[in-house]
Amino acid sequence: MHHTPNRALSIRLDRFATIYLNGSETALKMGSYDSPDYVFISHAHLDHICKQESQNVEAICSEETFILSTLRGFGIKRTESPFLLLDSGHILGSKSIVLEAGCEKILYTGDVNNSPLADMPKQCFPKVHTLIIESNYGRPNLVFPPRHELVKEVVDYVRENLKKSRPVVFMGYPLGKSQHVQMILDRFLPDVEKYVSPSIARYNDVYRLFSMMISEKKILCPQSQSFPRDSNWVLYYPNISGRNAFLQVIKKKYGAVLIWFSGRSLLKSYEEMLAVDRAFPLSDHADFHGLLKIVEETSPQKIFTVHGFSKEFSQELRNLGYEAYDLNSLRGRCIRLL
Ligand SMILES: [Zn+2]
Ligand SMILES: [Zn+2]
CATH class of the missing domain: 3.60.15.10 (Ribonuclease Z/Hydroxyacylglutathione hydrolase-like)
Known part of the structure; x- marks a missing residue:
């Protein structure tokens, strides 16, 4: 054999x-x-x-x-x-x-x-x-919490921060996770300006090509010409470390909060390791x-x-x-x- x-x-x-x-x-x-x-x-x-x-x-x-x-x-x-x-x-x-x-x-x-x-x-x-x-x-x-409870926890956390004039950055894998998080969260944030990174925007286009509903969003990235004037916004961004220079600027300038989505966040001390404020085990x-x-x-x-x-x-x-x-x-x- x-x-x-x-x-x-x-x-x-x-x-x-x-x-x-x-x-x-x-x-x-x-x-x-x-x-x-x-x-x-x-x-x-x-x-x-x-x-x-x-x-x-x-x-x-x-x-x-x-x-x-x-x-x-x-x-x-x-x-x-x-x-x-x-x-x-x-x-x-x-x-x-x-x-x-x-x-x-x-x-x-x-x-x-x-x-x-x-x-x-x-x-x-x-x-x-x-x-x-x-x-x-x-x-x-490695067992995830019930989906509806998890989503409620995320939405509550996001609203709480927006109320305190702190914008929120949603970080996750740019192909797949980011689109799914948009499809889940966008509808809970009707009066909030929404931005995406260029790579996520590209994959959003392919999702739309196959009739998956994802709303059009403005691009926000280090090369952007104009930045938001107020604090009532969210940004979908790839899963890089919170120590990234652009994210540090966003944090300092707006007091933004970084949220990371990965099933791996069930493992301990994930937030500290990635320098993010919260991590939620929302997984594909x-x-x-x-x-x-x-x-x-x-x-x-x-x-x-x-x-x-x-x-x-x-x-x-x-x-x-x-x-x-x-x-x-x-x-x-x-x-x-x-
Ligand atoms: Zn794989
Ligand atoms: Zn995979």
Whole structure:
């Protein structure tokens, strides 16, 4: 089992592993060795796209991912998918893939959120033989608070500060998180001027292209010619450190408050580390309970965990009686699936 099988077809799953589909042998190999027949690009976050591969190999991805990746400088050779793609609820165009070998099904989730933010679409997963699942929040203590309570807490905090004439900067990943936060928060702030950074504005345009409703906003960045005159405004900005020079200027000039959105803020002393005033665990990933729900939904016989706390999550799954492996620990080995 430590060889690469004679292959009829091979698919690289993001940058993590390669699946070999063959009538007699289906196998999974961690890492990238031979040139595959296809690459599957689950979504347009940079850690899921590989520069060289995306140019030469036929890429399976959504139209949204194709446009976003092109915008980010990746020349992708997109092809019609011979496999079933399902909405994964993570960002615009994010997909999971269902591969079939004989009558057995293999599901690779990509980054997944079964409790999607804003209006991100999410589909049900089928029952499968093998599940390859992300594990960004694969530890039992990584559980997000109920969404409505969290949003209320954010809105109260924002209003409280605006009332004290302190503008608010919303910081988050510029592709995905920023758009979702706008879709959630804009409607709570009808009489407040709203600004965005240039990079967020670019991705807003792509969201609009696919009918996701995000209001037009003025640009505010270090190169801006004019700055706000009063303090009744909010700014959507990328997730950089609060020690950034522009943000420091904004803080000094307006007394602005910096809010950071990431599931990782469940981990301690995040605010101090990033030099922000508050951090809220609003996430585009499934939390620990969400991941377990996907496992129950798909009832797989074999599970491979990848990304984030893959080691811890595979151990949790083994404790629950599943046959589960951390993909990282299998580096270089070829695993027979069927
Ligand atoms: Zn992602
Ligand atoms: Zn990711």
